[in-house]
Amino acid sequence: MPDPVAVNSMFARIARRYDVANHLLSGGVDIWWRRRLVHAVARENPLAVLDLATGSGDVAFALSRELPASCRITGMDFCQPMLDEAVIKQQSGGRGINITFIQGDGLALPLADASFDAVTLSFGLRNMADRHQALREIHRVLRPGGQLYLLEFSQPYTWFSPIYFFYLKRILPTIAAAVTGDRGAYEYLCGSIEQYPGHEVMAGEIRAAGFGSVEAIRMMMGSVALHIGHK
Numbered sequence: 138m139p140d141p142v143a144v145n146s147m148f149a150r151i152a153r154r155y156d157v158a159n160h161l162l163s164g165g166v167d168i169w170w171r172r173r174l175v176h177a178v179a180r181e182n183p184l185a186v187l188d189l190a191t192g193s194g195d196v197a198f199a200l201s202r203e204l205p206a207s208c209r210i211t212g213m214d215f216c217q218p219m220l221d222e223a224v225i226k227q228q229s230g231g232r233g234i235n236i237t238f239i240q241g242d243g244l245a246l247p248l249a250d251a252s253f254d255a256v257t258l259s260f261g262l263r264n265m266a267d268r269h270q271a272l273r274e275i276h277r278v279l280r281p282g283g284q285l286y287l288l289e290f291s292q293p294y295t296w297f298s299p300i301y302f303f304y305l306k307r308i309l310p311t312i313a314a315a316v317t318g319d320r321g322a323y324e325y326l327c328g329s330i331e332q333y334p335g336h337e338v339m340a341g342e343i344r345a346a347g348f349g350s351v352e353a354i355r356m357m358m359g360s361v362a363l364h365i366g367h368k
């Protein structure tokens with residue numbers, strides 16, 4: 138699993154260009170993936186949501202737009218430069234007034250037991266040094282009946298796999314190097330996606346952390362999955 142010091146400094150290096158690179162490299166569909174996540178959360182009318190590994194805050198801002206202003210949203214990440222980008226957006230756009238951005242480690246959440254109705258985690262778990270520990274921590278801070286919404290890369294349908302990995306390994310690092318000036322960060326991205334489990338194994342890991350039932354919604358020919366785990 139990834140080295141947390143290396144991951145933290147890598148996100149610190151690319152923080153300023155993170156949003157642009159994301160939208161460009163995904164052809165803009167990352168916005169649609171996050172929207173699916175946010176709509177699933179909004180259906181449950183939560184009063185308190187933790188957006189873990191919030192990064193530059195896009196999921197937190199989307200939640201803030203979709204949920205009532207009375208909903209308390211906490212955006213947490215261990216990389217301060219990524220959080221700084223989120224705060225700049227919050228202050229310059231006058232949006233997300235119900236969001237508090239806080240630094241914190243997903244492996245040891247500085248949060249009370251059973252204090253959230255929902256936890257969202259978008260493209261963060263793959264980067265954590267111990268994803269089993271992170272899932273246990275999420276389970277701990279959820280109240281009984283609360284839900285985890287995990288959006289992450291996954292393993293694509295067999296027929297799509299060669300096209301997908303050709304794009305990931307050959308095309309994406311070149312475009313990313315041009316946009317962010319950091320080819321290494323995006324070679325890491327490809328490696329981390331390739332080694333990441335498919336949706337069935339992931340569902341098993343979520344259940345092993347204590348969640349009672351888990352559903353998986355596959356998107357983009359299986360290359361992305363939204364797992365919803367019920368505590």
Ligand SMILES: C[S@@+](CC[C@H](N)C(=O)[O-])C[C@H]1O[C@@H](n2cnc3c(N)ncnc32)[C@H](O)[C@@H]1O
Nearest residue numbers: 148190191192214215216219242243259261264
């Ligand atoms: C690919 S970004 C995802 C950001 C955002 N959720 C999104 O959808 O764009 C991954 C984020 O995970 C954060 N991260 C990695 N390990 C972490 C940990 N142990 N605790 C908190 N954040 C972590 C990184 O700092 C980075 O901001």
